[in-house]
Amino acid sequence: MEKTTIKRFGLYMRQNWTLYVMLSLPITFFIVFRYIPMTYIQIAFKKFNLFKSVWEMEAAGNYGFEFFIKAFSNRDFFYALRNTLLLNLLDLVVGFPAPIILALLLNELAFKMFKRVTQTVVYMPHFLSWIIISGLALQLFAPTTGLVNIVLQKMGFEAVPFLNEPTHWVVTYIFLGVWQSVGWNTIIYLAAITGISPELYEAASVDGAGRLRRIWHITLPGIKPTIIVLLIMALGRILGSEFDRPYALGNNLVKGVSNVISTFVYTVGIRGSQFSLTTAVGLFQSVICVIFLAGANTIAEKNGERGIF
Amino acid sequence: MKRIARVLAAVLVLALLAACSNNAAAPAPAASTAPAAPAATKAPDTAAAPAADTPAAPAGAHADIGLDGVKFTDTRHITVEIFDRNNDGGTTPADNYYTDFIKQGVLETHNIEVEFIPVPRWTEGDDINNMLAAGTAPDICVTYSAPTIQLYAAMGGVHELTPYLDETKDVLPNLFEFLGDTGIYWSKDPDTGELYSVEGKRANVAKQTTFIRNDWLETLGLAVPNSEEEFYNALIAFRDNAATLLPNEPDKMIPLLMTYDVGWMAAPLINAYIPDALTDKELYTLGFDDRFLLYPGYKDAIRKLNQWYNEGLIWKDFALYGAGDTTNELLSKAGYVGAQMQNWDSLYRNGEDSVITNIRRATGNDKAGYVALNPFPNDSGKVRTFPYAPVGSDRKVFFPASNDEVYASLLYLDWISDATNRQYLQIGDEGVTHSVEPDGGIRTIAVTGEKIMNSLNNIDYTITCNGLSFEDPEVTMKSIALGYAGVEAELVIQAYELSQVNSRFNNAGTLGTIAAEEGKGTELSSKRDVFLDQAVVATPDKFDSVFDGGLNDYLASGGQAIIDERTQVWEKYFGSSINLDK
Secondary structure, three states, X not given: OHHHHHHHHHHHHHHHHHHHHHHHHHHHHHHHHHHHHHHHHHHHHEOXXXXXXXXXXXXXXXXXXXXXXXXXXXXXXXXXXHHHHHHHHHHHHHHOHHHHHHHHHHHXXXXXXXXXXXXXXHHHHHHOOHHHHHHHHHHHHOOOOXXXXXXXXHOOOOOXXXXXXXXXXXXXXXXXXXXXXXXXXHHHHHHHHHOOOHHHHHHHHHOOOOHXXXXXXXXXXXXXXXXXXXXXXXXXXXXXXXXXXXXXXXXXXXXXXXXXXXXXXXXXXXXXXXXXXXXXXXXXXXXXXXXXXXXHXXXXXXXXXXXXX | OHHHHHHHHHXXXXXXXHXXXXXXXXXXXXXXXXXXXXXXXXXXXXXXXXXXXXXXXXXXXXXXXXXXXXXXXXXXXXXXXXXXXOOOOOXXXXXXXXXXXXXXXXXXXXXXXXXXXXXXXXXXXXXXXXXXXXXXXXXXXXXXOHHHHHHHHHOOOEOOOHHXXXXXXXXXXXXXXXXXXXXXXXXOOOOOOOOOOEEEEEOOOOOEEEEEEHHHHHHOOXXXXXXXXXXXXXXXXXXXXXXXHOOOOHHHOXXXXXXXXXXXXXXXXXXXXXXXXXXXXXXXXXXXXXXXXXXXXXXXXXXXXXXHHHOOOEOOXXXXXXXXXXXXXXHHHHOOEEEEEEEOOOOOOOHHHOHHHHHHHHHXXXXXXXXXXXXOOOOOOOOXXXXXXXXXXXXXXXXXXXXXXXXXXXXXXXXXXXXXXXXXXXXXXXOOOEEEOOXXXXXXXXXXXXXXXXXXXXOOOXXXXXXXXXXXXXXXXXXXXXXXXXXXXXXXXXXHHHOOOOEOOOOOOOOOOOHHHOOOHHHHHHHHHXXXXXXXXXXXXXXXXXXXXXXXXXXHHHHHHHHHXXXXXXXXXXXXXXXXXX
């Protein structure tokens, strides 16, 4: 018995060793660039010193939690936390369904050429950096020099403070986010739709189902697992924050809503050379993200869906 | 198929091995190396000591550190930080005509080999950080940021200078003469006596001046404003006559320019609201913010700006453009701006591409442009300015702990502070980079090629001196005026002088480390900018709540703690007196 197992394993390895060798590359990547750097998390519990190795640094006060206490007693941290949640939730509510709807629309297009062109055009913005988009936003939406506002004023309307009034800014922020990412995120849904058997549609037509009925009863259920997986992953990012988007789009007049955790970490932590504080905030953020991810996954699995673990 | 897979796998393994061995050879991650390895390895003691048998008088004094007179008996080697500005047409900052001059001079005078380490000017802070962590920082480091040095010193990464200076003061005559004890010991902690950096001198202290478009005033038949009211009326006249002044694009009219940095761009106006009776104690305890936010009277000045903004006199979009954005400069160059409070020479800088030259080209009027004025007297009827302090506002020189040639580094500072060497670096060769006017003024000549200066007057090399400085202040003044190609000397002189009339600055020194300031600098100054911007654009009825809310938040986030600690420190050293003896 034993012997045959070993023999089988040997045979298996002889046939497939190349696969394992190839696997070693990504594994090495993760160890070197993901796991080893994790040892630096301990900076959150230590007094950062540029001239000592991370193992030699002195422990922080309050049983190592000095910098967590410092972060949590900083009012700006809570504003940043609130803004992060606010912007990400709005992004989720508005930005998550958008690519699904777009994918459904594109899928229904009869003229294939038009479909392809549209698809390419809508995913192009994905390749623009936020720095460029914020430059475009200024050219379009600035109160006196922005193209949109100039046109509005010529037509006799008041200028809209797209960028310089907090509520309008949030709308602009969310809208630009959707504009930038909707096309790209559509690709994955379109791929999922392709996987649905055409026979189902034919059968439905025979049964007299109209276009909307087919979308509702065939397409949507067909891509439901994809939607769930992407939703779980989106929930995992609920407290994570991009840096360049709020930083590039924000300005002093809307700091009250545009200052998120990542920009807080940048101004207070990195530019203020408070690296322990920065690491503590980053660790807190990661832990919350993992909790959300695991929570969403559990709920999905409980409801009979495939999770991501 | 299988063969291909095998080959592929073999290649992968090789690539992986290669990558690993590369990793091993590359420097270890920054934070994990102790500064064990010194940056400069001492040159072998090949240079025999020719001076050994020449008994110079003070020779024996420092024989223990290898000095014979002011010259090392064996050749030493030091590295010096040099800003790399990466300018168009510039030379290699670490190796050019002027570095050769320095290298040769220092080698001849002190038997020290100098090597320059270029550090990109605009990421200087980060780069020095990394080099310090890796133990490869230059022996002589330079930064504008005192807190940075404090931070490194607290981590044990910077040499304490007092013992070295005490020991070798007699061989550093130029350094002590040029900077004086004030400059050298400026940042000394009065309690512990510890000193971690030497203050460079700011020879040119000019900060902001108010400017107004003289050709617009002329067109409208207005005189140069002499009071805040006249200034305000001029702004209104600009606004209301946009169609005359900018016939093609009247909607581009900006009577008064502003940027996100309100404390800078309104300084001359703000200065007028600060009571003349401001005490030295207040200069010390409230003056830590570099825009002087906490001086009394500030709110009234901002309220004035708020009123002007709501009357359409200030650039409406100013707060949308952040640090480093050049939109405001482009607006000035395009000729849309009526008045602005700016860095004293920023409208005259850059020769053919200066703001004033651009306006003259566009209007076809070679008298057009901006004149300096200061129409904002304070409560005692005087115009006051708060320019840079001659000491304490410029670069600080420090030696990282990895420097094992502290004496040689000090001698280098002495050499670079020597009047002859300093002035040669500032103006270069006569007939090439400058000419001497009959009245003694030095006229700058723009050059290209090997003798080009990568920074104005080579300030990057004269690390103890920022700005032209000759023995005779009048020559200095004349030369400053001749330093702006295409701009009349009178305009420059006027802007320069108005930027520093009745100037005041903190004379008390730093009085040691203020613990409450640690890591707070950027956080507080960004808070300040945010709420000042919001206060300027607020509707008049919201002004008070926005300003007070912002200021309270500033104080609660650390501002008050700094004031309290500074007050304590002041009282510790000066008791109840509120002014220093003159």
